[in-house]
Amino acid sequence: MIATAYETLRDEESRADYDYLLAHPDQYYRHYYNYYRHRVAPRVDVRLVIGITILVISCLQYYSWWSSYNAAVAHLVTVPKYRHMATEIATREGMLASGARGLRGRARRDEQDALLREIIRTRIDIRGGYRRPRIADVLLIKIVLLPWHIACFAAWHIHWIYRFGVRREEYGRDEKLYLVRKNLGLSAEHFESINEEQKEEFLRQELWLKKKFQVYHNEQLEAMRTRQAQSSRWKRYRRWLRSDGPGRITFED
Structure with a gap:
């Protein structure tokens, strides 16, 4: 009895409910609700639950990224361009002959x-969404390093404003590509996967300038509309819209 009273009165919320019971003894249902609410409610630290959840999400992220990366490497082995590049490296360094010695048929294949997958992993730079996973990209590490990233982000923008807003310096190549990426609305990973020839074309057209980018954007939209107009599938779709169109529900008397 004493232990029960101690457990009840040491908690401020339970003590408040007990005081309310003494002041309003006729409100039976409310007292039953408060009693079972305290008995059934889980006594688990919310911080522990959040921490475990973040840890599980981070592990799933890392596993998923490695699966995607391995799938990308396995696919590149089947692409003639990358298979040929990896084969040339293996032949030039004498790895292919020694690795396949004594094997026949499927085992040799x-x-x-x-061997080619390992060469692609170590010698060929895979960029974009299928790049080699980094532990720094998982949710847990990002949360831990969030203050540092915020400080770096603020310092970078202050430096940008000082250089190009106050001192009126000319943009360098990296700064121009950054503005091009922002105009295109691409993530850093997506823009990184674009080949260098295409990036040079962006620079040649001076797409870091808003006006020239708008002209380029309008040209791309017009080219897309032209391709759609010339596409046989698009023509069939337009004919279907003119003749039948999407299904409609009508009500008759």
Whole structure:
């Protein structure tokens, strides 16, 4: 009895409910609700739950990224361009002959594919969404490093404003590409996966300038509309819209 009273009165919320019970003894249902609310409510630290949830999400992220990366490497082995590049590296460094020695048929093929996959992992730069996973990109590490990233972000913008807003310096190549990426609305990973020839074309057209980018954007939209107009599938779709169109529900008397 004493232990029960102690457990009840040491908690401020339970003590408030107990005082309310003494002041309003006729409100039975409310007292039952308060009693079972305290008995059934889980006594788990919310911070622990949040921490475990973040840890689980981070592990799933990292596993998913590695699965995507391995799938991308396995696909590149089947692409003639990258397979040829990896084969040339293996032949030039004498790895292909030694790796396949003594093997025949499918075993030799599997051994060769494994060697080419390893060369692609270590020698070929895979960019974009299928790049090699980094532990710094998982949710847990990002939360831990969030203050540092915020400080770096603020310092970078202050430096940008000082250089190009106050001192009126000319943009360098990296700054121009940054503005091009912002105009295109692409993420850093997506823009990084674009080949260098296309980036040079962006610079040649001076797409870091708003006016010239708007002209380029309008030209791309017009070219897309032209391709759609010339597409046989698009023509069939337009004919279908003119003749039948999407299904409609009508009500008759």
